[in-house]
Every structure is written in structure tokens, then in C-alpha cells.
Amino acid sequence: MSVDSLVVVEVDHGFGWEELLPPYGRCHACDGEGRLDGPCPGCDGSGQVRQWPWHDSTHELSFILSGIRFRPEISSPPFPPPIAAVRGLPADLSASARHQFDRLAAAIASWGRQAYLHGLTWLFVKEVLEYDWTRPEDGADHQSDTLADAHRMFLDGVTQLGQRFPPTATRLVLAFYE
Numbered sequence: 001m002s003v004d005s006l007v008v009v010e011v012d013h014g015f016g017w018e019e020l021l022p023p024y025g026r027c028h029a030c031d032g033e034g035r036l037d038g039p040c041p042g043c044d045g046s047g048q049v050r051q052w053p054w055h056d057s058t059h060e061l062s063f064i065l066s067g068i069r070f071r072p073e074i075s076s077p078p079f080p081p082p083i084a085a086v087r088g089l090p091a092d093l094s095a096s097a098r099h100q101f102d103r104l105a106a107a108i109a110s111w112g113r114q115a116y117l118h119g120l121t122w123l124f125v126k127e128v129l130e131y132d133w134t135r136p137e138d139g140a141d142h143q144s145d146t147l148a149d150a151h152r153m154f155l156d157g158v159t160q161l162g163q164r165f166p167p168t169a170t171r172l173v174l175a176f177y178e
């Protein structure tokens with residue numbers, strides 16, 4: 001079970017928040033083929049889309065990042081505590097990020113009753129990296145072996161961001177929907 005998410009990364013180099021563009025990766029809609037019945041609308045036929053590798057989140061990871069229980073019947077196991085309670089969008093969001101969240105909200109509205117925007121939040125990279133990602137069942141020495149794949153992929157990506165940019169001036173802005 002997964003939760004769809006939109007992740008925008010922003011960096012403040014001292015002149016306000018700017019979006020950091022994600023790398024190109026394989027389009028999931030067409031599996032990189034570029035075609036469905038016709039040219040793939042997800043990637044305009046290129047087979048490649050810009051996206052962070054952690055766009056497909058588990059319920060547990062989504063809860064850690066946002067504090068939102070997406071579905072009580074699924075989210076009932078005792079999840080680790082969230083990094084922070086849900087915060088909404090930052091007031092000083094960059095224009096390009098604002099555009100993406102506006103577009104997502106419009107898309108969700110057009111999808112009808114089945115679609116739902118669970119919440120919007122943001123986190124500094126520093127907060128993500130300082131969180132205790134060790135799981136109760138993990139031995140202290142075996143964290144990297146037993147951390148769930150989705151968590152490890154997310155944490156690896158954020159760790160790389162924190163190595164390239166100041167963790168207190170880099171933030172993830174997140175929307176969770178389905």
C-alpha cells in the first residue's frame with residue numbers, strides 16, 4: 001500500500017527559496033517506453049520525467065513525515081513518532097513550487113470523489129537527518145540491513161541533498177494524496 005506524494009525541494013542561497021529541479025528518471029506511467037496507446041501523456045513520449053526517487057511513499061513513511069494517519073484501518077499499527085506535526089505549505093513558497101501545488105490541487109479536484117488530498121507539509125533536511133530512523137526491532141548495528149526499502153531510498157536521497165546544500169537552508173515541501 002502506498003500513498004502518492006508530490007515532493008518539491010527548495011534551497012535558500014540567501015535570496016529567498018528556489019526550487020531545486022529533480023533529476024530525470026524512468027517514467028512510471030509508461031515504464032520508460034514513451035508510449036501507451038499513443039504518446040505517453042506522463043512524459044510527452046520521452047520515457048523520462050523529472051522526479052525525486054521517493055515520490056511513492058509507504059503509509060508509515062508518510063506518517064513519519066507528516067503526522068497524518070491516512071487510513072485508520074491501515075495506519076493503525078504503532079508507527080514511529082512523526083518528525084513534526086503537519087504544517088501546511090510554507091508562506092514563502094517559491095513561485096515554481098506554488099505552481100506545482102496549485103496544479104496538483106486542480107488535478108485532484110478534477111478526479112472527483114475517489115481522489116483526496118490528505119495534507120500538505122514541509123520539513124528542513126536537517127530535521128529529516130536528525131530524526132532517529134532506527135526501528136525498535138533493529139539491532140543498533142543492523143539498521144541499514146533492516147530499514148524498509150522505501151525508508152532507505154528516501155533517507156539516502158535526503159542525505160545526498162544534505163551533503164550538497166546546507167541542511168538548514170534546504171527543505172522538502174510535500175503533498176500527500178491518493
Ligand SMILES: [Zn+2]
Nearest residue numbers: 027030040043
Ligand atoms: Zn511516460
